[in-house]
Amino acid sequence: MDPDGINELQWSRRNKMGLLENRFNDNVIVEKLDKLLSWGRSTSPWFFQFGTACCAIEMMAAAASRHDLMRIGMIPRSSPRQADVMIVAGTVTMKMALRVKKLYEQMADPKYVVAMGSCATSGGPYWQHGYHVLKGVDIVIPVDVYVPGCPPRPEALIEGLLKLQEQILDERPLTRKMA
Amino acid sequence: MGVVHGEEMVLNIGPQHPATHGVLRLQVRTDGEVVSEVTPYLGYLHRCFEKHCENVTYEQVIPFTDRCDYLASMTNNFGYVVAMEGLMDIKVNERVEHIRVIMAELQRIASHLLGLGAFGLDIGAFTPFLHMLRDRERILDLFEMTCGARLLYNYMWVGGLSHDLPVGFVESTYRFLDYFEPKIDEFVKLLVHNKIFVERTADVGRLPQDVAISYGVSGPNLRASGQKWDLRKDDPYSIYDRFEFDIPVGEGGKGSVGDCWDRFYVRVLEMKESIKILRQALSSLPKEGDVYQSLPKKIRPPIGSIYKRTESPRGDLGYYIESDGTNIPYRLKMRSPAFTALSVIDEIAAGWLLSDVLAILGSLDIVLGEIDR
């Protein structure tokens, strides 16, 4: 396991590298293409089932019949390679932390992270005495959307995912350096 | 795992894998598809439950018990409050007892639904899983109208409950039972007697009775091996001795006693028994009674210790509580049924094919939150 680099992680706005990223100057056609691409990305964010604890059950409930994440185009994938959104649902422990980082690195750009629940946000109820609990998954990977709650209701998760979609829609993948 | 010979391959299942029900890592040694050894590695969800218990007051332990077995929070609360009331010698009134039993049995159904669905998912049947979740939502609705939470309730308190039943709860529960009973039969048709499902589970991963006892396997897993052991009958707590219900045991309906199919079917039958208990408890629920009646002003149990077991959906859930007379537990240990159930995996999964190992894992119905605590 590679201990390097974790402390120096300074997640500003990171560089999401796709096939066509940042290769174009701004003009009308590129702008339209930009919009098309970001529409595609925001409409079809496949999520990686990364459930660790209690929140995983609510994530499943959100994907199941009553709440049905597929309505907003979210399809579960079990391999990180094919996923766009990693929903970190649940507590991440020290033993798991480096693996979370590895899984994140295995995902293909553009990739997004939703920290679901207070454990993934900050350590949740375990933040004070939890010697083995990572106090927030943003210590090891960058997070786009935080969904509070212990556990968040499926509605809250859907709200968070809609926020993420908004964020993706505002992106201009082809001309990020201009934006 | 030592030396790897010739054709053998060491394969890591997990910690992030769709079939591990959370973050469990199984290291399997395989020769082609045949698995010769399974070594579980735990602790990827070790959330320091016991350390927390030594740092928070007795009341504050309850939310942490919720989060241990997050599929059966009600029964986890139940076990803890039963143990605490034993330690402090508190008697709660009839209404509280009835509500507790109702909640515990609803929780048992909810937990079994998810466990069975996830088992089906491991075998490759995706649809029954979602049907199960759909029906589970209705139970969660009942919990939600009672205490406002869907998953982690913090509902049972030492000496009482956090809320009384809301108006219309009893009717809603009856409505749910009427809806749910035929659904079990539908589920049985869809999956339990499905030819492919039977082929995949019958005779697979047989767990003999003595091995099960030696490994401390309990609950439905033990009953599937033919041992008629249910704490609700054999060591009755709360008011379980008043209700009439059967303890389903594995009979080897499709293969031999103690196989995956038995473990599956026992859970299906248990849901039916829970419905029986629910109907009795609902009909005998006293109208009067204050749920805060015996709440102690301060929880300071006398010096001493207690080990109390209750029947959670996964088996014997034990709490060992050591009190030093203050308002903070000196030591609190949770004996989790899933922990003991998982320990048997190498014994019963070795020699089977890779797909079977995952089926056997699914049939044990483990919850990682409770294993790692």
Added chain:
Amino acid sequence: MTVDFIFDFLNQFFTSLAGNEFLLLVAILLPCVVLFGFITIYALVVIYTELKVSSFIQDKVGPMGQGVGIHAGKWGLLQPIADALKLLSKEDIIPSSANRPLFVLAPFMIFVGAFISFVALPFGDSIIIADLNIGIFYILGIGSLAVISLILAGWSSNNKWSLYGGMRSAAQIVSYEIPAGISLITVIMLAGTLNMQDIIIYQQGGIFNWILFDNPFIPVAFVIYFISALAETNRTPFDLPESESELVAGFVTEYSGMRYAFFFLSEYANMFVVSAVAATGFLGGWQSPFPNALNSPGWGVFWMMGKTFFLIFIMIWIRWTVPRLRVDQLMNVCWKVFLPIGLVNIFGVAIWTVLFG
């Protein structure tokens, strides 16, 4: 609509270039482009169908285009397009430990395998790109190409899950080709030809002239063929190579973005091929089920598509209903059940033909 036909047409149109090799190239490429477009559109439609049908089976609604901004349209009709756009613009990961050339080759090879099968499929009375005299044989042969690419994908990924997926798919597809072939032999025996169009013409004259209802042995052959086809396309209950709950994603575990899209595409393309072969061999292809009615070329395309899509729908239906078999049971079913029955079936059909044919 064969290449010759297009070539002739082009020759007449561009008289100055008549007989030029360039025109021949155009004549070859034109159907390819059309076909590629067809497969893409077909895949989008079927992916949407699969999402919706599976959702309805599971008591939910599936893609509804609910989301932010311009989202996926009414009923989520644009969902597959968004998926495709997104997959195309994703990062292309080639694991550093993978065998690079093979890893890159595998998705294209599997797509080529599916693609060139389409060449011999009859879409209508005269709509066939290459009317081969050994059409059905050709499709069966090309179908085996998938095995090679799946093994390549599994092995080159240098991932144990992929390797398992590759191993399983090799065993599975190779085995199930035999019962599939054997059950098609009964069709060939009756029609007396390997040519796809001739097989269809043999079934002229309404539903009762279809080979499926020719004699009591054929429905058995049809069932065997259909189940084998499920196995060849890696659909549940035979989806062991990519079984999600066991092997993460099987041989596609390491593929991302566009390369993954190719696997996705070819899975659905393969479904179309096997269904179209079943429709051709057993259900009368583009022939109308009513004698001497609705039999124009336009209706022909409709009937062919209708029958194929119906079979695809059944495949989707099965996938979301039943659990998955185990690898040894899979082999048992093939070698101990389908193969003997298939062989007996051939004799049955032969004897029936001699006695009553």
Added chain:
Amino acid sequence: MSTDQDKLITELVEKGLTGDMEPINSIEDRVLRSKAKAALAKAKRAAKSQETAEPKKKKSEEKSSDDLPSSVNLNEKIVYMINEKFSGSLANENTETHIQLKSDQWFEIATWLKSEPSLFFDSLQCQTGIDVGDNTLEARYNFHSMKHNHYTEIRIAVPRKEATIPSVEQIWRIADWFERETYDMLGIEFSGHRDLRRILLPDDWEGWPLRKDYLVQETYHGIVVPKMKEGWE
């Protein structure tokens, strides 16, 4: 009830025990008949329990609880038997809630606890490690017998410096994981355990978390462990 009625009933019961039901059934008086039948059932039950008790006695012939009056509770009985068999292994005679043992003969006692037919503790329910202070660690075992449906608790205290207890992993298989957990959390070594590793925490974790003087390590693989985010509290 008159005396001759009593006599009649005893006579009838004697006959009934030999299998002759005719005289009882032929009684005209309904009350008398039912009384006779009840007495017969009682007598039969008594005879049965005598029968079942006898072979048990034979099995546990040597030293067993039979010499004790039946009123003692299970713990006292076990302590008595342990004193007979393994003298000097009791740490104190207190038996109210538990049995306190010394660690040296624990493996033998454990083997005996499982094999002794009148105890037959086939199920190790729970094993708890406790830091009881005074530089002492304690392992507590909760045993249960599926057959007899009885229950006991055994405690073994060891000094912190040489915290070693014989492992019972080979007797109850679940002890394998229980002991690993206790080792993981409190650092009690179990001698004779075949695979004593940390079970929940990573192998390279420092310290024993459930000891009362545990201080959490500052970093783990470069990740700050006890970090609290800025601006909290």
